[in-house]
Amino acid sequence: MEPRPLAVVTGASTGIGFEFAKLCATRGYDLVIAADEPEIAQAAEAIRSEDARVWEIETDLSTMAGVAALYDLLRRLARPVDILIANAGRGLGSDFLDQDFSQIRRVIDTNITGTVYLTQLIGRDMRSRGIGGILLVGSIAGFITGSFQAVYHGTKAFIYNYSTALADELQGTGVTVTCLMPGATETEFFRRAGMLDTEASRARKADPAEVARDGFEALMEGRREIVSGWQNKLLALVSHVTPASILAWRNRQFSAPDKRM
Template identity: 35%
Template sequence: MTDLQNQTALVTGASSGIGYELAKLFAQDGINLVLVARRGEVLEKIKHDFERQYRIRVVSMPLDLSSLGEAQALYQACKAENLQIDYLVNNAGYGAYGSVTQADSATYENMLTLNIITLTTLTTLFVKDMVQRRFGRILNIGSLAAFQSLPNLAAYGASKTYVMHFTEGLHAELKGTGVTATVLNPGLTETGFVERADMGRSAQAQRTMLRADVVAQAGYRGMMRGKLNVVPGWQNRVLSFTAGVMPSRKLLLAAASFVMREAGKKR
């Protein structure tokens, strides 16, 4: 088993939610951290708390990874600081709830840059170094939305389907290299996602959600074991399985339309 001492994990979207909980799990195992998020003041507080409590080195990098070029800048900053990244967690991402016909195209462009391009760029850059050292773990945060088309979350769901397929293909490519890629596909979780996606009016958002720490623990264990696909929660696992075996795409879409309706609408 690999000695965890003096290893470093990079976590994007680390200031709250699943990203924060994943960062804490690394810290508890004595793994140094590079924390990336937009909110620099929050990152600095987390940095000081983790360094004091867990006696690890924490580097905070306040960046908006939804801007083109920032992923490359992050990689170069790690190189300049001689930071060897052993674990890469691509957690940063968000959704936008509502009909495509009423969507803001700039919001979609920003969201897809973060959810797809940034994730792909960071993975592509860091995986080469990992393969050269013959050790590394990559955890990409997808979504239960990856398993089916979602009306009112059409672009977000499509972006997470990309994340799942990209990670699964990479996982196969990495066989025998000492590096693994895992995709974590949670359902709705108690994070800031619902608020940022403006999903408060969604019937689905009013159902029971998993806690962020529970989701993070499932993803962390799966990543450390080199698993391919992790879906936390037995209900979510049933839904992901059902989406894969349902014979009719039209029937699956009809079911998704009902689930993703606005609260109070029966359709």
């Protein structure tokens, strides 16, 4: 029997990443899933009920060693990666000057350094085989001046530009790169980012399963980018013609702690 294709999903213990992993399983993929928390083991058990083979690894993808540990697992499996869904990410709210720099560094290293390193390792393998699909999870935050989320928004602007550039570089190789840009989604993001005391945490949010479906279909179609949700599509369009100062003011209404409003 032919082995099922293999998908790698990072940040797969909860939220959008978990929904991506479940979707891959139902679409005929075996999985390697990774996260930096022990809940990844429970996620793996839940996904195995979809008849997929699942290998999980608890590893910190903000570190070079953590990324290397995931890649070493893939090498031991000796199976080609058909799709990579790089979903691992981290946010951080509140006043930039009051944030602990170790937390700032972890946001940058998770959202940028770890993502870039893993994409390069797996992307090289895909290019050598002449086939593969990479999905990078960005955010519409990458289009918006992010008061009280300055570092997070900056990392998502990087992901969008990096993804579109990589997609262009890989033209004609058989490897596609897709950037998924959701808006606020019903996940653990706001709690983990220390933003429960913000309007953003109380606002209506997207269903992570719907976000994952949008991203997966775009990946399968080889699209370079996809904004999930019609309201987010409108916001992305408006952001391109709105002065940064106005975007910053509007984001302040959502992201500033209640004590600052």
